[in-house]
Amino acid sequence: MSWFTKTFSSTIGRKIVMSITGLFLCSFLVVHLIGNLQLLASDGGDAFNVYSAFMGTNKVIRFMELILVLGFVFHIYDAIVLTRRNKSARPIDYAEQRPQENSTWSSRNMGLLGTVILVFLIIHLYNFFVPARFGGLDTVSIDNEVYDNLYAEVIYAFSQWWYVLIYVLSMIALAYHLIHGFQSAFQTLGLDHKKYTPFIQKFGYAFSILVCLGFAAIPLYVFFFF
Amino acid sequence: MDLTLRVWRQKDRNAAGALVTYPVKGISPDMSFLEMLDVLNEDLLIRGEEPIAFDHDCREGICGMCSLFINGRAHGPEKGTTTCQLHMRHFKDGDTITIEPWRAAAFPVHKDLVVDRSAFDRIQQAGGYISVNTGGVPDANAIPIPKSVADKAFDAATCIQCGACVAACKNASAMLFVSAKVSQLALLPQGKTERKTRVENMVAQMDKEGFGACTNTGACAAECPVGISLENINMLRSEYILAKATSENL
Numbered sequence: 007m008s009w010f011t012k013t014f015s016s017t018i019g020r021k022i023v024m025s026i027t028g029l030f031l032c033s034f035l036v037v038h039l040i041g042n043l044q045l046l047a048s049d050g051g052d053a054f055n056v057y058s059a060f061m062g063t064n065k066v067i068r069f070m071e072l073i074l075v076l077g078f079v080f081h082i083y084d085a086i087v088l089t090r091r092n093k094s095a096r097p098i099d100y101a102e103q104r105p106q107e108n109s110t111w112s113s114r115n116m117g118l119l120g121t122v123i124l125v126f127l128i129i130h131l132y133n134f135f136v137p138a139r140f141g142g143l144d145t146v147s148i149d150n151e152v153y154d155n156l157y158a159e160v161i162y163a164f165s166q167w168w169y170v171l172i173y174v175l176s177m178i179a180l181a182y183h184l185i186h187g188f189q190s191a192f193q194t195l196g197l198d199h200k201k202y203t204p205f206i207q208k209f210g211y212a213f214s215i216l217v218c219l220g221f222a223a224i225p226l227y228v229f230f231f232f
Numbered sequence: 233m234d235l236t237l238r239v240w241r242q243k244d245r246n247a248a249g250a251l252v253t254y255p256v257k258g259i260s261p262d263m264s265f266l267e268m269l270d271v272l273n274e275d276l277l278i279r280g281e282e283p284i285a286f287d288h289d290c291r292e293g294i295c296g297m298c299s300l301f302i303n304g305r306a307h308g309p310e311k312g313t314t315t316c317q318l319h320m321r322h323f324k325d326g327d328t329i330t331i332e333p334w335r336a337a338a339f340p341v342h343k344d345l346v347v348d349r350s351a352f353d354r355i356q357q358a359g360g361y362i363s364v365n366t367g368g369v370p371d372a373n374a375i376p377i378p379k380s381v382a383d384k385a386f387d388a389a390t391c392i393q394c395g396a397c398v399a400a401c402k403n404a405s406a407m408l409f410v411s412a413k414v415s416q417l418a419l420l421p422q423g424k425t426e427r428k429t430r431v432e433n434m435v436a437q438m439d440k441e442g443f444g445a446c447t448n449t450g451a452c453a454a455e456c457p458v459g460i461s462l463e464n465i466n467m468l469r470s471e472y473i474l475a476k477a478t479s480e481n482l
Contacts, residue, residue, distance in 0.1 A: 009476070012436075017435075017443075017445035017446070018435055018445075019476075020445065022473070088444075091444060092444035092445060095338070095405070096335050096336055096404040096444070100332055105451065107305060107309075108400060108449075108454035109402075109449035110450075113447060113450065114402055114449055193448050193462070193466050193469070195473070196466050196470030197466070197470075198466035198467070
């Protein structure tokens with residue numbers, strides 16, 4: 007093996023990959039949330055539909071979409087490799103354990119939370135990304151131009167109680183995943199300093215809650231007030 | 233105090249083990265946990281049964297030999313103590329206490345509660361030292377070291393290699409142990425010469441021994457009897473990243 011593959015197949019190296027991809031995915035969440043907030047504009051969805059057409063056609067965005075897919079793939083792949091390794095590192099489990107005495111629930115259940123998020127991601131892509139990218143949406147005319155009406159699709163999905171429930175529960179899982187993951191990513195990169203770490207931890211906590219609250223608020227708002 | 237113990241009994245490395253229940257009577261609250269086991273073992277000897285094997289040596293919290301996963305916690309319920317320093321007054325009369333060996337693929341059970349921790353020795357041998365070749369003894373104060381750095385190195389050096397970090401970690405990761413050894417040496421001028429090769433070799437050996445990866449749960453530091461901090465793990469990572477990016481080792 008070359009020094010490069012040795013580095014990134016070590017336990018620390020794989021965590022470095024997970025941390026960098028994780029932080030990258032956090033930046034994606036911010037962009038996605040800002041885009042989603044346009045759903046709340048009272049313009050019948052014009053801004054949102056123009057925005058989603060832009061996101062589907064712009065060359066730079068399409069390139070970043072590819073990077074985003076790779077980010078997910080590496081994050082999930084290394085999570086699976088490491089989880090399998092971690093399980094085999096303790097073949098016989100303890101008869102009695104009190105992990106709540108020494109660590110937080112979210113830090114011990116990142117794999118479970120990640121799986122919930124992955125299931126949500128698949129449902130989410132199937133509902134919105136697939137029709138938006140590969141067709142199947144109604145069209146709408148805005149300023150004499152024809153656009154896919156993704157807005158109508160979203161509003162329809164958010165009018166079903168069970169879809170809103172899945173969405174909100176997934177956002178709670180995401181919040182717990184980020185509460186541990188955000189600050190943990192900095193530690194994994196060895197970025198630890200008396201001066202900055204307390205800020206990173208507080209920021210990560212606020213970031214996790216606010217972003218997930220922002221996402222969850224949209225389907226709730228649509229369900230109750232549209 | 234009268235207690236009920238559930239103790240892991242395993243004849244040897246290859247035998248299957250099981251939890252066996254033993255009643256113990258007349259335990260003084262001033263006894264240490266190991267003394268309580270001594271009392272049980274004397275009973276077992278009188279009855280002609282095989283005594284319970286467990287690791288111990290100095291019995292004053294220094295050597296790192298004692299272990300035991302007691303009621304779901306490494307070294308028992310008290311913070312910052314080894315099992316030998318855990319006193320029976322922290323338990324109540326009539327308690328049932330579960331006693332298990334450290335559980336990790338890299339720490340195979342030898343017998344009963346004794347595990348083989350030589351994986352730690354092999355990690356140390358991979359780089360946990362400084363090479364001092366010949367020459368006269370240098371003056372102790374010739375190299376200035378800031379007090380804060382010396383303190384950090386000393387704190388890391390207090391690791392007694394007991395393995396509680398591995399036992400407490402849900403991934404059986406040895407990161408806290410390895411990080412204590414790496415940062416102890418990397419912080420000091422004498423250790424800086426070999427710092428890159430050291431961290432590369434020690435981490436490679438850690439992975440080879442089959443320990444898990446670190447998820448930053450912090451369980452290791454919370455259960456460490458000598459209070460090795462998570463700061464060391466982060467230092468290990470920055471040492472590792474620096475070494476992998478800039479060392480001459482391909």
